[in-house]
Amino acid sequence: MNLTSIVNKLYFQPRRRELDRYEHDGEAIQAEVLKYLIERAKDTEYGRNHLFSTIKSYEDYAQNVPVNTYEELKNDIDRMRHGELNILWPGQVKWYAKSSGTTNDKSKFIPVSNEGLQSVHYQGGKDVVALYLANNPDSRLFSGKSLILGGSHSPNYNLPNSLVGDLSAILIENINPLANLKRVPSKQVALLSDFEVKRDRIAQETLNADVTNISGVPSWMLSVLVRVMELSGKTHLEEVWPNLEVFFHGGIAFTPYREQYEQLITKSCMNYMETYNASEGFFGIQSDPDDQSMLLMLDYGVFYEFLPMDEFEREDPNIVPLGGVEIGKNYAMLISTACGLWRYEIGDTVQFTSKDPYKFIITGRTKYxxxxxxxxxxxxxxxxxxxxxxxxxxxxxxxxxxxxxxxxxxxxxxxxxxxxxxxxxxxxxxxxxxxxxxxxxxxxxxxxxxxxxxxxxxxxxxxxxxxxxxxxxxxxxxxxxxxxxxxxxxxxxxxxxxxxxx
Incomplete structure (x- = not known):
């Protein structure tokens, strides 16, 4: 039995049994998540201002808490960045994911609490592997290295141990040291801020590594892989990394890039798996290689609501929880999270393809x-x-x-x-x-x-x-x-x- 099979049996198979609840208990799972979030945050400033301690149902929650964009939460987030405690989430939040800006600001700074880091972002990464191994039981994923693209970070207002930067950089900075044994490039290179320098260094570091899987945004990963090919002088990527078996991709649609990847990686057994992870949370995973829709991840620290796009401009739209969605309808997604985002309009639009379990496709952006x-x-x-x-x-x-x-x-x-x-x-x-x-x-x-x-x-x-x-x-x-x-x-x-x- 190889290392991947052992890790799969001990660690990932028990988690897959938990994910089986998604098939019929989706709404109940989400009710549990909402109850947990409200209970955890009831003594924060935001929780007190919105009467969290009186909330007994989803209807109470929707009545007490307004829909928020970044603009509504910006001042509270800035106070948190300056070290204030118990504002949107209990305690001090030390990490902030830098995301594309709003009308008034170049960047948004999304709080990433320790609970959110563990129960949302890292859990999403673990479940990607769990679902991949379920579909590929003969995988040798852990026999080699994982090439993971990351961004960069910098100090947050010079507060001790507080960082602001790309979510991927925050994840790399806080990752379990054991995981670093299986990841390339080195942490120093992964966190470089100059992408052109980073691209070259990644290619040099990984050229002779046994890379079995790659993770990142398709456009930026393609740029790195092209540089790997230039340095290697090879025709196809499997000549450099013969054991490469999967690309975990997300961030942008893969369709425009698929043909280029298939020309670069010609082995018939190469796998591609889409994920929906953002600065605000980890929301979806492609659980079936023959189905382009993604499984909505229901038992993380994220509660979902959906605003019909044909009512997006209305003053009082008919926002619904998970149980109220219709297949084939276009929705803007709202999230409440263990990072202190409450009924937050993330800006993405989705369409459900199934309700048992809940599966969806990303259809675009509310602004795009x-x-x-x-x-x-x-x-x-x-x-x-x-x-x-x-x-x-x-x-x-x-x-x-x-x-x-x-x-x-x-x-x-x-x-x-x-x-x-x-x-x-x-x-x-x-x-x-x-x-x-x-x-x-x-x-x-x-x-x-x-x-x-x-x-x-x-x-x-x-x-x-x-x-x-x-x-x-x-x-x-x-x-x-x-x-x-x-x-x-x-x-x-x-x-x-x-x-x-x-």
């Missing part, structure tokens, strides 16, 4: 969509459209963004796409036509607005120069880590900045 003309184009539409155009033309995409042109010199309105191709289509005209046609096929609102070109003309694609998106992120101080390009926007601000650099 185009609805300039009533077309309601979401990221899920964009990914499917691009996938169809790539398959039909042989193109490969590295990055993209899109925004509306409200009216040009000829009084024409359209969507403008800026796309960096890894492999350009033979005919950009054909690619454009297929993308436009596919969007009409899967989005009836877009189709209606495109009817006879009356409201909306056919979309326009502008090829981006090499590294345009990386250069734009670098100009924003957001190269590497978990930073990502905003895909869709009603505003032209981002695309205009990129076009000026193109």
């Amino acid at each position: 969509f185009i609805n300039a003309f009533g077309e309601e184009l979401i990221m899920d539409n964009a990914e499917k459209g691009l996938d169809a155009a790539c398959k039909a033309t042989g193109a490969q995409i590295l990055d993209y963004t899109a925004a509306p042109i409200f009216m040009d010199a000829n009084a024409k309105c359209r969507h403008q796409w800026l796309i960096e191709f890894a492999k350009e289509p033979c005919s950009l005209e054909e690619f454009t036509a297929i993308l436009d046609s596919k969007l009409q096929e899967i989005n009836s609102d877009y189709e209606a607005k495109r009817f006879h070109d009356v409201t909306l003309q056919r979309l326009e694609i502008i090829p981006a120069r090499k590294n345009l998106f990386s250069d734009w992120l670098k100009s924003k101080g957001k190269l590497g880590g978990q930073h990502k390009v905003p895909r869709l926007s009603n505003s032209r601000k981002n695309i205009e900045e990129m076009l000026a650099m193109n």
Whole structure:
């Protein structure tokens, strides 16, 4: 029996039996989580202000606690960052995950309590392995090393042992020392802030390692792997790491990158497993390799609510707990967590594909969509459209963004796409036509607005120069880590900045 089989039997198989509760007890599990969170936080300042001690049901909770964005919690979080105790969560919170900013701020700082670190973030990582081994009992995952991409961190207001930075850096900083024996690169390299230097150092350190699994954001991991190939002089990645068996990926959609990974890693037994982990928590894991939807993780320190996107702008939307969701409906997700986020609008939109157990797909962002003309184009539409155009033309995409042109010199309105191709289509005209046609096929609102070109003309694609998106992120101080390009926007601000650099 190999090391992986032993660890699986002793550690991961008992956890999988606990996960079996998800099949029929999802709502009961979530009720337990809500009860726990309220009890833990009832004596915090936020708990006292919102009468947590009187809450006996979900209905009480929804009545007492308002829906929050970062703006509503920002002042409390800043007080916590300065060392104040018992504000949003009991005791002192020492770690803060730096996330992309809001309208008024360059960055958000998401509190990461010790309980949240253990019961949400690290538990998510453990369950990824548990579910992977359930589907791959012959795995030799622990026979080699794990290549895990991380960001960087810095002191938080110079408070002792308090850090602010990418969530991945906080996880690496606090990880069990035993796990470091199985992880590459070294901690020193993993926490470097300059991604271009880090990329080269990671490639050098891992070139001769026995890497069995890789974890990270697809775009940044691809950049590292390309450098590994350059240094090795090999044609395919399995020539460098013959025992590589799985890529655990998350952060952005994998669809635009899949073909490039499959060309880089040609072994038929390579596995890909999607996760939904964010600065705010760990929420989903792909439990079935033949099903692209993810299992909603219900027994962590996270309580979920769902706001129908067709009511997103309403003053009094019909927000529902888990038991009230409908399959196929688009929801904005709200979370309450063991890190002190209460009915927090995370900004992601999801759609359920199953309720026994609860499984879902990520459909986009509440802010990343185009609805300039009533077309309601979401990221899920964009990914499917691009996938169809790539398959039909042989193109490969590295990055993209899109925004509306409200009216040009000829009084024409359209969507403008800026796309960096890894492999350009033979005919950009054909690619454009297929993308436009596919969007009409899967989005009836877009189709209606495109009817006879009356409201909306056919979309326009502008090829981006090499590294345009990386250069734009670098100009924003957001190269590497978990930073990502905003895909869709009603505003032209981002695309205009990129076009000026193109």
